[in-house]
Amino acid sequence: MKNPKTNVSKAVVATLLIGIGAAPLVRAQQKVTGGLLSAADYIEIQQLVARYSYAVDTHADNGYAYADLFTTDGTFGNTKGREALAQLARTTQKDRGGPAYTRHFLTNVIIYPTPEGARGSQYLMALDVSEGGKPSSIVHGGRYDDVYVKTPAGWRFKSRQLYPAKIGVPPPTAKLPPSTRR
Amino acid sequence: MRYRILATGVTLGLVALVAVQARQTRTGDSTAVMALTAMDYIQIKQLVNRYAFALDTASRNGYDYADLFSRDGVFDSNTRGRVQGRDQLAALARGDKKGPLYVNHYIMNHLIEPTADGAVGRQYLINISHDQNIPSVGPNPNQWDLVGQKRGSLDTVGGHYEDVYTKTPEGWRFRSRRFVPSKSGPDPASATMLKTYPVRPDPTDTMPTVPGGLSAMDYIEIERLVASYGHALDSGYGTTDNGEAYAGLYTADATFGQSTGYAQLERTAAGTAVRSPLSDQSRHRAVCRASHRQTVSGRRRHARTRGESQRHTGVDIPRRAL
Numbered sequence: 435m436k437n438p439k440t441n442v443s444k445a446v447v448a449t450l451l452i453g454i455g456a457a458p459l460v461r462a463q464q465k466v467t468g469g470l471l472s473a474a475d476y477i478e479i480q481q482l483v484a485r486y487s488y489a490v491d492t493h494a495d496n497g498y499a500y501a502d503l504f505t506t507d508g509t510f511g512n513t514k515g516r517e518a519l520a521q522l523a524r525t526t527q528k529d530r531g532g533p534a535y536t537r538h539f540l541t542n543v544i545i546y547p548t549p550e551g552a553r554g555s556q557y558l559m560a561l562d563v564s565e566g567g568k569p570s571s572i573v574h575g576g577r578y579d580d581v582y583v584k585t586p587a588g589w590r591f592k593s594r595q596l597y598p599a600k601i602g603v604p605p606p607t608a609k610l611p612p613s614t615r616r
Numbered sequence: 617m618r619y620r621i622l623a624t625g626v627t628l629g630l631v632a633l634v635a636v637q638a639r640q641t642r643t644g645d646s647t648a649v650m651a652l653t654a655m656d657y658i659q660i661k662q663l664v665n666r667y668a669f670a671l672d673t674a675s676r677n678g679y680d681y682a683d684l685f686s687r688d689g690v691f692d693s694n695t696r697g698r699v700q701g702r703d704q705l706a707a708l709a710r711g712d713k714k715g716p717l718y719v720n721h722y723i724m725n726h727l728i729e730p731t732a733d734g735a736v737g738r739q740y741l742i743n744i745s746h747d748q749n750i751p752s753v754g755p756n757p758n759q760w761d762l763v764g765q766k767r768g769s770l771d772t773v774g775g776h777y778e779d780v781y782t783k784t785p786e787g788w789r790f791r792s793r794r795f796v797p798s799k800s801g802p803d804p805a806s807a808t809m810l811k812t813y814p815v816r817p818d819p820t821d822t823m824p825t826v827p828g829g830l831s832a833m834d835y836i837e838i839e840r841l842v843a844s845y846g847h848a849l850d851s852g853y854g855t856t857d858n859g860e861a862y863a864g865l866y867t868a869d870a871t872f873g874q875s876t877g878y879a880q881l882e883r884t885a886a887g888t889a890v891r892s893p894l895s896d897q898s899r900h901r902a903v904c905r906a907s908h909r910q911t912v913s914g915r916r917r918h919a920r921t922r923g924e925s926q927r928h929t930g931v932d933i934p935r936r937a938l
Contacts, residue, residue, distance in 0.1 A: 472654075472817065472821060473654035473655075473815070473817075473821035473822070473831075473832035473833050473836055474654050474814070474815035474816070474817055474821065476654070476836045477654045477657045477658075477815045477832075477836075478812075478814065478815055480657075481657075481727060481728065481812055482812075484725045484726055484727045485727060485809075485810075485812065487724075487725045487740065488725070488727060488738070488809060488810070489809070492809065494809045495809070499809055529800065530800045531800060532799065532800050532801045532802055532803055533802070533803040533804075533805075533806040533807045533808075534775065534776065534796050534797070534798060534799050534803035534805075534806045535798055535799065535800050536740045536741075536742075536774060536775055536776050536798040537798075538725075538740075539722075539724045539725065539740050539742060540724055540725055541724050541843075541846075542843045542844075542845075542846045542847060543843050544840050544843045544844050544847055544853075545840065546840075555847055555853065555854070557846060557847075561742055561770065561774060563742065563770075563774030563775065563797075563798035564770075564771075564772035564773070564774060564798075565798065565799055565800065567772060568772075569769070569770065569772060570742065570770035570771065570772060570774055571770060572770065577847075577851070577854065579854060588812060588814065597854070
């Protein structure tokens with residue numbers, strides 16, 4: 435029978451070696467599969483995008499919940515800066531809104547890394563959801579094209595532009611997302 | 617002597633116990649929220665996606681739906697009231713049963729906030745009624761309008777869900793799920809915006825927990841592949857290079873519906889049996905163009921000459937999953 439103490443130290447050494455060996459492997463794999471964004475980055479940007487609808491529909495925090503999803507120099511269309519964005523959120527659908535109001539339905543959320551951070555797009559379906567038994571209807575729809583930046587407070591919209599849905603061939607609006615696996 | 621050792625042991629034990637408790641209280645105060653990993657977010661999102669499938673199909677006699685809830689899980693809505701218990705939840709799902717191909721619950725905007733003992737979340741819901749008994753008109757089966765009738769329409773039911781999730785040994789489950797219909801004006805019960813927290817990095821981000829399983833990054837990339845479908849098909853991500861962008865989502869031996877491989881896809885999409893004697897590269901483009909004839913923008917593109925289309929192929933087009 436071997437000295438159990440030796441076995442323990444062997445196990446410790448082995449664990450340490452495996453740990454040291456595995457660390458660069460993990461990093462290498464992240465680099466290959468994740469491009470410039472980690473899994474956490476993707477999830478955090480998805481959550482930012484989801485928050486957008488709640489912020490704009492609830493008018494929460496007098497519009498500042500919406501404004502604070504953007505960087506300090508962030509833009510939505512031609513609207514730039516915190517005050518202007520909060521004002522926009524307060525006054526958009528002025529009489530329709532509140533904590534249980536749902537209008538901005540987003541789907542097809544794509545996110546891809548860029549050297550500056552990330553870009554992404556979603557489809558918007560703006561609904562007038564039934565109140566008082568009348569039928570619901572689609573008010574308008576289109577696509578958002580975004581630029582995201584990671585700030586010390588988390589991911590934020592640097593710019594967000596809504597392109598209303600159109601039939602035909604308008605000038606290109608977005609750059610094709612590059613493949614993450616090369 | 618023996619008593620002294622015993623007394624010392626007991627005292628030490630007590631001190632240790634107090635210390636542990638004090639520490640627990642401290643950690644309870646400072647880290648009331650357990651940050652979630654990417655895989656936690658993904659599994660909670662999958663739970664919610666499964667909800668729509670389980671409810672609309674009532675698969676396994678409603679028990680697929682019931683098993684999305686924890687043992688003490690509750691569903692609550694303005695129309696159904698409070699439903700608790702596995703059999704009761706299964707009965708709820710069966711009551712909605714329209715068959716394995718029924719599609720009704722469209723759920724979007726999933727927001728998740730970590731809490732001290734799990735997570736809470738919200739999503740938007742719109743119900744869409746599809747009625748295959750109303751005949752379609754015209755040569756295009758997607759044209760739903762018939763005088764005074766539509767094959768699909770938005771339901772009166774729309775609003776948001778408010779969830780509490782708990783991580784059980786079987787995975788994330790609904791502890792409670794409440795549906796709140798959309799309405800303007802104050803709603804004290806939904807008044808607080810959910811908070812955001814950083815996602816906790818974890819080895820499962822890039823490495824599956826079980827052999828042959830998926831990592832968080834795998835889920836994210838598959839999710840993006842699926843989300844890319846509409847963008848690629850409709851507009852080529854806004855570049856109008858939709859043909860190549862769309863085909864780039866498929867493998868060379870891919871299947872869409874009855875068609876397997878580019879050649880079949882091409883034939884089906886173009887609606888003609890004529891095989892194109894094109895090189896792989898050109899055929900690839902031709903198939904993309906052909907499949908786009910099914911869409912409105914595709915039909916317009918169809919009018920363009922091949923030369924015009926090829927002018928757009930210089931863009932860095934993703935050949936692999938996006």
